Amino acid sequence: MRELRAEGLVKAYRERRRIPGRPRLGGTGADYLVLKDINLHLKGGEFTCILGPSGCGKSTLLRILAGFDRPTSGRVLIDGEPVRGPSPRHIFVFQEDGLFPWMTARENVAVGARFIPDPAERERRIREYLDLVGLEGFEEHYPHQLSGGMRRRAEVARALITNPEILFMDEPFGALDFVTRLQMREEMVNVHLMFETTLLFITHDIDEALHLGDRIVVLSDRPAEVKANISLPFPHPRDLGSGELADLRREIYFLMGLHAAL
């Protein structure tokens, strides 16, 4: 199922010095509140985009959902089981390049495949996943010999080959140029249709979320609260310029206080 629930998540970081403008949590006078009572229910197999303004706490939320950080209060349940730490079945793709620079594209993907016991089957799967993300011909290239888009593709292949129950992606295409970013969006849609992995994808790009998500969770400014939780039962490819999607796009711009940008 790979269903994920977040119940009453609060995260406050301990403040070592007073920073003007930062709200403090009542009582202690020494905490910096980032998440405020986040409740979520994400169904297995859904592609959920978490959208919010810069610095609102998106990465903090994702780290907590993936078990890399602990909430101050509240809990996360995956298929009804409390999350107590990271799991090899829940894979995280970071904002920054995460490939090992001393390994080729093939060797990086092989890291994800190390649990496949049969060497011939392992090699077959590595080739299959490199082809799937369009890296055939670049298998023996090191990360510095690949373009930004290719490096991201290798990371996606390395994550997918583990057959993850949940894939957590923290603004994975943020550093790419506009055209490569659009290509990667299309590829993510295809990958999701093919594997039906439960996917949590952080972005601050409204159009990216509208193109990708089965669901969009809109967070407020810090301390982050869920402002909207919207289901998008629209087929791919999507035209954001017309119909219900255009209305939804306008609604999200308004929700995020971006009226003037429309």
Ligand SMILES: Nc1ncnc2c1ncn2[C@@H]1O[C@H](COP(=O)(O)OP(=O)(O)OP(=O)(O)O)[C@@H](O)[C@H]1O
């Ligand atoms: N380990 C930490 N200790 C103290 N403060 C932190 C820590 N991690 C994040 N913060 C603070 O929490 C706030 C939210 O950070 P976070 O990275 O979660 O936001 P974000 O929405 O992902 O930002 P961006 O869109 O810029 O990537 C920021 O003000 C940040 O300075």
